[in-house]
Amino acid sequence: MFSIIDANKGIYVILFNTKDVYPLKKSRTLILLLCLSTLLITMSKAQQRLVTFESYASLEKSFHLSSDTTYVVNFWATWCKPCVQELPYFEQFNTENKNKAVKVVLVSLDFAKQIDSHLIPFIEKRKLTSQVVFMADKNYNQWLNKVSPEWSGSIPATLLLRGQQRTFVEQEFDSAEELNTWIHSFIKS
Amino acid sequence: MFLLFSILFNLLGIHPSNTGYQVGDQAADFSLKNIDGKMVSMSSFPKAKGYIIVFTCNHCPYAVMYEDRLVELSKKYTAKGYQLIAINPNDPAVKPDDSYDKMIVRAKEKSFTFPYLFDEGQQIYPKFGATKTPHVFLLDKQKTVKYIGAIDNNAEDAAAVTERYLENAIAALESGKNPEPAVTKAIGCSIKVKK
Numbered sequence: 208m209f210s211i212i213d214a215n216k217g218i219y220v221i222l223f224n225t226k227d228v229y230p231l232k233k234s235r236t237l238i239l240l241l242c243l244s245t246l247l248i249t250m251s252k253a254q255q256r257l258v259t260f261e262s263y264a265s266l267e268k269s270f271h272l273s274s275d276t277t278y279v280v281n282f283w284a285t286w287c288k289p290c291v292q293e294l295p296y297f298e299q300f301n302t303e304n305k306n307k308a309v310k311v312v313l314v315s316l317d318f319a320k321q322i323d324s325h326l327i328p329f330i331e332k333r334k335l336t337s338q339v340v341f342m343a344d345k346n347y348n349q350w351l352n353k354v355s356p357e358w359s360g361s362i363p364a365t366l367l368l369r370g371q372q373r374t375f376v377e378q379e380f381d382s383a384e385e386l387n388t389w390i391h392s393f394i395k396s
Numbered sequence: 397m398f399l400l401f402s403i404l405f406n407l408l409g410i411h412p413s414n415t416g417y418q419v420g421d422q423a424a425d426f427s428l429k430n431i432d433g434k435m436v437s438m439s440s441f442p443k444a445k446g447y448i449i450v451f452t453c454n455h456c457p458y459a460v461m462y463e464d465r466l467v468e469l470s471k472k473y474t475a476k477g478y479q480l481i482a483i484n485p486n487d488p489a490v491k492p493d494d495s496y497d498k499m500i501v502r503a504k505e506k507s508f509t510f511p512y513l514f515d516e517g518q519q520i521y522p523k524f525g526a527t528k529t530p531h532v533f534l535l536d537k538q539k540t541v542k543y544i545g546a547i548d549n550n551a552e553d554a555a556a557v558t559e560r561y562l563e564n565a566i567a568a569l570e571s572g573k574n575p576e577p578a579v580t581k582a583i584g585c586s587i588k589v590k591k
Contacts, residue, residue, distance in 0.1 A: 286457045289586060316583055318457075318552050346549050348561075351581040360546075361528035361586035377527070381591070 257315075257322075257330065259341045263350035266314065266340065274370040277309045277394050282354070282364045284316045285325045289379040290363040294333070296383040300390065301337040309394065311337040316362060319343065367393045416525010419578045423449075423539045426520045428483065428513035431500045436481065436511045438539060445477035446542075446569055447535040448562065451526040453484045454502045455493035456585035459529045461551050463506045469547070469562070470510040478566055480510040485521035485529070490588040521587060528584030534565050534575070542569060545580030 260266040270278045281297050283290035294313070301311040313335065317326045322341060330339055344350060351358050354366055355375035364377045367390060374393055380386040417423055423438075430436045438447050450466060452459040470480040488495035496514045503512045515521050524533055525544075534543035543565035548557040565575035 287585065320552070345552055347582045348546060348549060348559075348577075348580040351583075358581070359527040359531075360581045360583050362583060363586075377586075379586070 257327065257339050257341055259343050261343050263342070263344055263353055266342065267353065270312075270368050271370070273308070275308050277367060277369040277390070279309060279311045279390060280314060280366040280368060281311070282314050282316055282362050282366075284318075284362060285321070285329045286317070287362050293363055293380045293386070294335075296380050296386045298333075298335060298337055299383045300386055309390070313337050313339045315339055315341050317341065319345070369394075372396070416523060417533065417541045417544075418525075419541050419544060421541050423533070423535055423541055424523065425539065426523075428515060428520065429496070430511045430513050431496075431503045431508075436513055438479075438481070438535070441479040443477065444479040445537050446479070446566070447539070448473065448478055448480040448566075449524065449533040449535065450480065450482045450547075451485050451521055451524070451529055451531040451533075451587070452482050453486050453491070453494045453529045453585070454498055455486075455491050456529045458551055458582075458584050461554075462530050462547055465547060465554055467507065467509055470508075473566060474509070476566075476570075482508070482510055482512045483515050483520065484512065485515045485518060485526055486588040487518060487590050489590055494588070518587075518589065526587060528586055530584055532562055534562065534569070536569055543575040543578055545577075546582035549580075549582075551582065 260269075270280065279297065279300065281290075281294075283294065285291065297311050297313065315326055326339075326341065329335075347360065351360055354364075355373075355377075357375055358364055358377055361377055363379045364375070365380075366373060366375045372393075376389075380389070425438045427435045427437045438444070441447075448469065452462070452466070454460075466480065466482065473480065484494055484499055486494040488498075492498070496516075499512055499514060502508075524531075526533075530547065532543070532545060532547055533541055536542050543562065545561060547560075547562045548554075549559040549561065550557045561577065561580045565578075568575040
């Protein structure tokens with residue numbers, strides 16, 4: 208009856224066949240409106256969870272909005288298997304610490320041309336509850352050192368940050384417990 | 397505080413320090429099996445003016461994005477005396493796609509024009525301090541490390557590259573200068589090691 212064509216980036220084309228089984232103009236309009244609103248809700252849900260940052264400086268700024276919040280910043284990508292493997296531990300931590308002064312931010316380093324084909328479907332399929340942001344600045348040599356001079360560039364990598372305090376690891380976590388212990392020792396420091 | 401974290405990291409088995417080659421260090425030669433079954437070393441190319449050592453692999457999307465560029469680089473710089481040598485540092489027990497047999501297949505598919513060696517036993521990549529694929533080390537004739545890092549500044553789109561770090565570094569060597577920058581960073585896949 209209708210189809211949605213993903214024409215590149217976020218341009219959605221709706222084809223509505225007027226010769227369809229709805230003889231009344233009224234019901235046809237109603238159906239169209241229903242379809243449209245469902246589509247818009249779905250789109251905004253995905254976009255709500257995916258904020259794009261054009262530069263690392265603007266992303267880092269967002270980590271200083273609250274000086275007593277600990278930001279757990281995980282750098283990952285859908286194509287990175289060890290990243291995807293440890294993601295549930297971050298999700299679990301996020302759920303368990305919802306009411307505390309700690310915020311998990313999953314910074315996607317996915318390829319720009321795979322946002323619609325890989326990243327958004329992944330976020331939806333896994334029903335990720337942590338905030339996912341997309342890092343659009345692909346000139347990595349300009350900003351990896353700002354995350355940490357220790358970062359050679361492999362992912363996964365995770366930054367903990369609270370005000371001026373920060374610590375960083377370039378490694379994957381093997382269990383929720385390992386991640387928990389690491390974050391809590393930072394929070395207590 | 398720093399000490400506290402160091403102790404904590406050690407307890408957790410996290411070792412952030414990299415003990416591999418830094419710019420200025422002289423690299424030891426290696427002898428690794430090429431895809432044709434023969435052992436290859438840097439000394440297999442006695443006439444080379446320098447060596448482009450690239451840690452790369454089959455499975456990593458970032459490494460794959462650079463395959464065609466490696467072929468181009470090898471064609472361009474072999475003629476100028478710089479030997480490109482690719483080394484797969486991954487443990488195939490962790491990443492079956494990076495097995496020796498699959499290296500042979502991939503090299504054929506992409507018509508590699510350079511040796512593609514297997515770091516069997518994973519002894520060589522830690523000496524270099526490679527941490528990811530792709531990870532490039534440019535050495536001069538004396539095997540002194542002159543440049544470490546990325547090939548260029550745009551993995552996703554070769555046409556949109558604005559800085560050719562590796563080629564600039566070679567050009568610096570050609571004119572008797574030290575590369576600037578001598579170290580660059582880029583995203584890559586972690587080297588796969590059995591736990």
